[in-house]
Amino acid sequence: MTQFSKRWSDPALVATCDVMDRLFQPMTAADGIAFSIGSPAVEALPVDALREISQDVFRRDGRGIEALAYGTKMGIRDLREIIASELLAPKGVHTSADNILITAGGLETMKLLCDIFLDPGDVILVESPTFVHCVMIFQIFNAVCIPCQMDNDGLIMEDVEAKIQKYHPKMIYTVPTFQNPTGVTLSQDRRQKLAELAAKYDVIVIEDDPYRDIRFQGKDLLPIKTFDEAGKVVLANSFSKIFSPGSRLGYVVAPDDIMDKIAYAKVATNSHSSKISEVLAAEFFKRGYFPDHLKRICAIYRERCAAMMEALDAYFPEGTKHTYPDGGLFTWAELPGDIDTTELLKETMDKLHISFVAGRGFYVEGGDAGKNCMRISFGAVPPDKIYTGIKRLGDYIKTKL
Amino acid sequence: MTQFSKRWSDPALVATCDVMDRLFQPMTAADGIAFSIGSPAVEALPVDALREISQDVFRRDGRGIEALAYGTKMGIRDLREIIASELLAPKGVHTSADNILITAGGLETMKLLCDIFLDPGDVILVESPTFVHCVMIFQIFNAVCIPCQMDNDGLIMEDVEAKIQKYHPKMIYTVPTFQNPTGVTLSQDRRQKLAELAAKYDVIVIEDDPYRDIRFQGKDLLPIKTFDEAGKVVLANSFSKIFSPGSRLGYVVAPDDIMDKIAYAKVATNSHSSKISEVLAAEFFKRGYFPDHLKRICAIYRERCAAMMEALDAYFPEGTKHTYPDGGLFTWAELPGDIDTTELLKETMDKLHISFVAGRGFYVEGGDAGKNCMRISFGAVPPDKIYTGIKRLGDYIKTKL
Known part of the structure; x- marks a missing residue:
């Protein structure tokens, strides 16, 4: 049996890697909407x-x-x-x-x-x-x-x-x-x-x-x-x-x-x-491509972020808190009630073909920290899909309350 | 004062890195010939x-x-x-x-x-x-x-x-x-x-x-x-x-x-x-570029290796031993007499603008292992420069015996 280093023989480390691997898995369903991935918009690639x-x-x-x-x-x-x-x-x-x-x-x-x-x-x-x-x-x-x-x-x-x-x-x-x-x-x-x-x-x-x-x-x-x-x-x-x-x-x-x-x-x-x-x-x-490129991609993300803010405010259940970013690709939502987003994700992946990243994974303190939170990416999802996806997700979450 | 890890605070490790850095320094003199570098021929880049x-x-x-x-x-x-x-x-x-x-x-x-x-x-x-x-x-x-x-x-x-x-x-x-x-x-x-x-x-x-x-x-x-x-x-x-x-x-x-x-x-x-x-x-x-590309680059290296073998046999001092590779980019020469190639390299860089890699660096045993050896690359040097460079190098080495 092959002997690895002490570090890489530690089941806890391997488990962490496994979790990471699954955490950011893309949606593969054809009708899927991936609010999970932190990628840039494909439209933003030069x-x-x-x-x-x-x-x-x-x-x-x-x-x-x-x-x-x-x-x-x-x-x-x-x-x-x-x-x-x-x-x-x-x-x-x-x-x-x-x-x-x-x-x-x-x-x-x-x-x-x-x-x-x-x-x-x-x-x-x-x-x-x-x-x-x-x-x-x-x-x-x-x-x-x-x-x-x-x-x-x-x-x-x-x-x-x-x-x-x-x-x-x-x-x-x-x-x-x-x-x-x-x-x-x-x-x-x-x-x-x-x-x-x-x-x-x-x-x-x-x-x-x-x-x-x-x-x-x-x-x-x-x-x-x-x-x-x-x-x-x-x-x-x-x-x-x-x-x-x-x-x-x-x-x-x-x-x-x-x-x-x-x-x-x-x-x-x-x-x-x-x-x-x-x-x-x-x-x-x-060659000077960057200034125009940056303007163009910031406009893409501005539009997507605005769509996301509007959709979250409209479709997520009352009592939801979320951030209003001035830039970047992500927002962070905290759900009301006793919803466990880790469990929720399994269901939304399965039933709605919609992914996000469950909050727990972002807290080194472990336990229940981030239990009712989720990272929602708007960068890689076009506005129409943001509205559709957040509405379906919000409607589903409401059934859990 | 910034504290590094124990490993990177070890002067021996830093010294090793410094030596490595210098070992493969390219020749920058315009008339220089670099038998030191392990790069492919520029003609072999697709x-x-x-x-x-x-x-x-x-x-x-x-x-x-x-x-x-x-x-x-x-x-x-x-x-x-x-x-x-x-x-x-x-x-x-x-x-x-x-x-x-x-x-x-x-x-x-x-x-x-x-x-x-x-x-x-x-x-x-x-x-x-x-x-x-x-x-x-x-x-x-x-x-x-x-x-x-x-x-x-x-x-x-x-x-x-x-x-x-x-x-x-x-x-x-x-x-x-x-x-x-x-x-x-x-x-x-x-x-x-x-x-x-x-x-x-x-x-x-x-x-x-x-x-x-x-x-x-x-x-x-x-x-x-x-x-x-x-x-x-x-x-x-x-x-x-x-x-x-x-x-x-x-x-x-x-x-x-x-x-x-x-x-x-x-x-x-x-x-x-x-x-x-x-x-x-x-x-x-x-797209099928590789087979022809490989034939072409092997022909380049075959010619350069043959030139190197001929030049070493003709111009290096009697008693020199070197390998006859069937492929690759390097040959290895062992000089006769009491020549220290680490010292020699300083002189040939300075006086002849010719580099190679001194043998010592390739031996983990340290001491005098490889003292009279040198790695000579033929891959990146065209045949005419191989003949010129090896002749100048050989002539110089002979003055040391």
């Missing part, structure tokens, strides 16, 4: 732009050799430069390309940070509820995840500080803008406070900010990183929502001492990210 | 094919949405199916697409296998000399690498068995075909014997076989995997040498019980590999 770009890129006198050859651990330079000038500087983050490394998607950054920072038993403060895929990675590294309270302005700093003092965490993990799963955004003053706490207590803050640019109303907020005078904030971002998840591109912004180690961990993971993806993405930004 | 393919792929009625959207942890199905039918079955490896996972390059497989198999202090048997990038990964996982003796037919099985009995290793790591760094190939009977030893002693064999298809003379040998009746051999391969390193695509073939865990480790690393790369690669194989 297919035509990439056909145009690829015609020039895949030439020997273009960037064909570069795209197909080995690269460097940091990623191609012009992509990192345009990230600095076009995606970071306008948000107030002023950094050199040398402090940006291209990852194979946003999640890989979490893996690399765990590699370099975590010893077994180390504590990570996470949001309650939090993004479960990252928690799975933290658990694989034998980290102890401690949940911190949130309200409609994101993490509550008094609770964060109390838990820093009590648990001495190595890291604080937050999705500050249009959070996954709730859609909630951390307020400006709390962003500043979180950077100050990181400095005061020498804790690393992972600012995971993939939804930031998908803002369709409200005022842009400064990233936590802009308040980072002590070099304790690592900014993680992704091209999945603003360009293409299939490109598997993300980036991490870190101070020199941290970046040196991230870079080595990247080499030891997979040498570097896909050069084909990197060159196509670099050309997408350098 | 630039034109990818321009044609990308025109059809990046369409909404083509595979544009698929290429740009999220995928599944295993990788796209048709790529895995064509790997099974076109790359594995003709070599005698009969497997289902369910036992193949697409990785972000060959090296990532080593990382995933370390994730699921290794506890700190576990032993891995490696070749002497061996592929250093993998050893770096093994060291990050706190594995103890024990070198096994090789001759011109690869690993010596008596030594492997003795070291299995002595050290009870978790894994045996081998590059059986046109080995990196020596170019040596493990003989057929030893391949069978190694699979038998793995079964007998319950040890995992990692068969890392990225050069296998780059054969330009001699008879094809069966992969170790074909002798694996006990499910102890994990086959790792890469598209870097036969398609494009920039695509960052590789694949791993493993029995069900191992594959289940590899797949979860992959999710926890970066969800899945680049879908853009996967779809382009799948179309490259499905």
Whole structure:
């Protein structure tokens, strides 16, 4: 019988992975409506732009050799430069390309940070509820995840500080803008406070900010990183929502001492990210496709979010609470009464062919936390299906009350 | 001061990473000749094919949405199916697409296998000399690498068995075909014997076989995997040498019980590999580009290898021993006298603008092992530069004797 490592022989870990696997399963029924998936709208994928770009890129006198050859651990330079000038500087983050490394998607950054920072038993403060895929990675590294309270302005700093003092965490993990799963955004003053706490207590803050640019109303907020005078904030971002998840591109912004180690961990993971993806993405930004593309996709999500808000207010039972996101792909609903969304999901999948993600999975505290909650994605579902699906779902929930 | 994990606070590990970083530095001088790099020939990169393919792929009625959207942890199905039918079955490896996972390059497989198999202090048997990038990964996982003796037919099985009995290793790591760094190939009977030893002693064999298809003379040998009746051999391969390193695509073939865990480790690393790369690669194989492409690139490497053999025999000092590879990208030379190639390299980089990789780095035993050896790549250097470069290098070495 094959012997695995102690970690991967642990039935609890394997069970967690199994749960994760099922949690985000797509709806396969032909008439199904998937409010479960966190994917961008298919209409938001820049297919035509990439056909145009690829015609020039895949030439020997273009960037064909570069795209197909080995690269460097940091990623191609012009992509990192345009990230600095076009995606970071306008948000107030002023950094050199040398402090940006291209990852194979946003999640890989979490893996690399765990590699370099975590010893077994180390504590990570996470949001309650939090993004479960990252928690799975933290658990694989034998980290102890401690949940911190949130309200409609994101993490509550008094609770964060109390838990820093009590648990001495190595890291604080937050999705500050249009959070996954709730859609909630951390307020400006709390962003500043979180950077100050990181400095005061020498804790690393992972600012995971993939939804930031998908803002369709409200005022842009400064990233936590802009308040980072002590070099304790690592900014993680992704091209999945603003360009293409299939490109598997993300980036991490870190101070020199941290970046040196991230870079080595990247080499030891997979040498570097896909050069084909990197060159196509670099050309997408350098040729100026991005500003119009972003306007177009924000309009798509604005319309879908509005449809979702209207449908939830109209069709979900009285007493339902849900968030009103200013951006991103998700809303979060809390049902009235004694409904268990984990049970509900089985029935709606089976009878209505409608999926969402049950709330429990997003709470590291376990027990009944999130029992009556659900993450509802509007990003990948067209408005007419949002109305139809939410009406059917709401009607069904009402029969349970 | 930022606290890293115990592992990444170890100066020895950081030193290893620094050495690795410098080991494979490209020649940047304009007149430089890099016998150091293990890259494919730029002439072997299928630039034109990818321009044609990308025109059809990046369409909404083509595979544009698929290429740009999220995928599944295993990788796209048709790529895995064509790997099974076109790359594995003709070599005698009969497997289902369910036992193949697409990785972000060959090296990532080593990382995933370390994730699921290794506890700190576990032993891995490696070749002497061996592929250093993998050893770096093994060291990050706190594995103890024990070198096994090789001759011109690869690993010596008596030594492997003795070291299995002595050290009870978790894994045996081998590059059986046109080995990196020596170019040596493990003989057929030893391949069978190694699979038998793995079964007998319950040890995992990692068969890392990225050069296998780059054969330009001699008879094809069966992969170790074909002798694996006990499910102890994990086959790792890469598209870097036969398609494009920039695509960052590789694949791993493993029995069900191992594959289940590899797949979860992959999710926890970066969800899945680049879908853009996967779809382009799948179309490259499905449209039938591969057979002619392979013939063409083998012809390139055959010519370069022949030039290298001729040049070494003509220009290197008497008493030099080197391998005569039947395929791949490397040869390995052992210099006469008391020459230290680590010192030599500094001088040839500086004075001749010629690089190679000094032998020492490939020996986990340390000390003076490989002191007078060098890995010389012929894959990325055109024949005329091979003659010029090897003559200049040989002449310089002669002045040292």
